[in-house]
Amino acid sequence: MAVIVQEKDFDLAAExxxxxxFEGTAGAVISFIGLVRGDASLLALELExxxxxxxxxxxxxxxxxxTKWGLVDVRIVHRFGRLQLGEQIMMVAVSAPHRRSAFxxxxxxxxxLKSRAPFWKKEHGINNNxxxxxxxxxxxxxxxx
Amino acid sequence: xxxxxxxxxxxxxxxGEPSEQVETNASTVSDLIAELRLRDERYDFAxxxxxxxxxxxxxxxxxxDATLDGASEVAxxxxxxxx
Numbered sequence: 658m659a660v661i662v663q664e665k666d667f668d669l670a671a672e673x674x675x676x677x678x679f680e681g682t683a684g685a686v687i688s689f690i691g692l693v694r695g696d697a698s699l700l701a702l703e704l705e706x707x708x709x710x711x712x713x714x715x716x717x718x719x720x721x722x723x724t725k726w727g728l729v730d731v732r733i734v735h736r737f738g739r740l741q742l743g744e745q746i747m748m749v750a751v752s753a754p755h756r757r758s759a760f761x762x763x764x765x766x767x768x769x770l771k772s773r774a775p776f777w778k779k780e781h782g783i784n785n786n787x788x789x790x791x792x793x794x795x796x797x798x799x800x801x802x
Numbered sequence: 803x804x805x806x807x808x809x810x811x812x813x814x815x816x817x818g819e820p821s822e823q824v825e826t827n828a829s830t831v832s833d834l835i836a837e838l839r840l841r842d843e844r845y846d847f848a849x850x851x852x853x854x855x856x857x858x859x860x861x862x863x864x865x866x867d868a869t870l871d872g873a874s875e876v877a878x879x880x881x882x883x884x885x
Contacts, residue, residue, distance in 0.1 A: 691885050705811055707877060710861035735884070747885060767885055773863065774884030775877075777811035788812050790854075791881030 658723065658731055660715040662706065664738040669748055677730035678752025685759040688750040689767060693740050700781045704737040704746065707775035711735070718769040722751070725765070726758040733766070735774065739781075765802055771795040803827070805834075805870070809848075810879035813855065816848040831857050832866045834876065854880055 659675070661667075669688060678686060693702045719731045728751055735747040749766050753759035771792075778789040808821045828834035835852070838845045849855060857864050858877040870876070 707808065707810055707858070707861070707879070709875070710858055710877070713861055714863075771885045772882055775810070775858070775879065775882050776884040777880060778883045779811070788880065789883050791883050796881070 658719060659733070660712055660719060661732075661734045662708070662711050662715070663734065663736060666736070666745060667734045667748060669745075669750075672732055672734060672748065673750055676732050676750050676752055682754070683729040683752035684754050685756040686750065686752045687759045687763050688748060689763055690748045691746040693742055693744045693746060695742055695780070697742075698783045699742055700783060702740045702742075702744075702746075703779040703781060704740065705777045705779070706735075706737045710775045714774050715770070718766055718773060721769075722762045722766050726753060726762040728753045728758070728762055731762075731766070733770075735770075735776070737776065768795070768798045768802065772799060803870070803873075805873060806875045807834075807838075808875065808877040810877065812880060813848050813878050817844050826870075828870055830866070830870060831859070831864065831868050831876065834870065835866070849878075856881055 669690060715733050719733060723731055730752045732750045740746060749763060751759050751762050772795050780787050780789060805824050805826060806821060807824050809817050814820050826834060826837060828837055835849050839849050856879055859868055859873045860875055
């Protein structure tokens, strides 16, 4: 199990090598990468976070998912700082005995990460800078769990 | 009691400080917000719409009715946008 919060980029392949499950305990591995999306008017996406709380919040989400679906392993890497268009923001990898539990756990982790991990995004554009507002649907998505 | 108060994202920008030490007798988060709002217009503006403000006490997400008993760090921020 690992939660990593860092400014620098990550390499999914290298992270997957550190994930437990490849020795026969897992039947499925799923990975997810979140990217900076936008058009040429976006100069940068700035991610601010609450260092004293971030790791704790991510570990709580990871632990809940691990218990709920009996996961073999979970690895979360989340970046902060100033990112460019197309850059990787974060990744989650889960290994589980079976495919369905891996997919469901990933969905759960991403839903909670959206609304319960203390990150805030600011879009730096050519004409203005805007704080990304939380999506009401994201908050509602938590109720399905 | 002395509390460390942290502000993030647009709350930090509106107040103009990332953190501060505050001496207070507030018993709940709501009381603390009321105290802060009386200080000056920056605080009053930052806390004018509480539907877009969240609070964490000692790094755990909490709510405005929560007691400040045992609190050492209180953080105010907009709804989170992780992922």
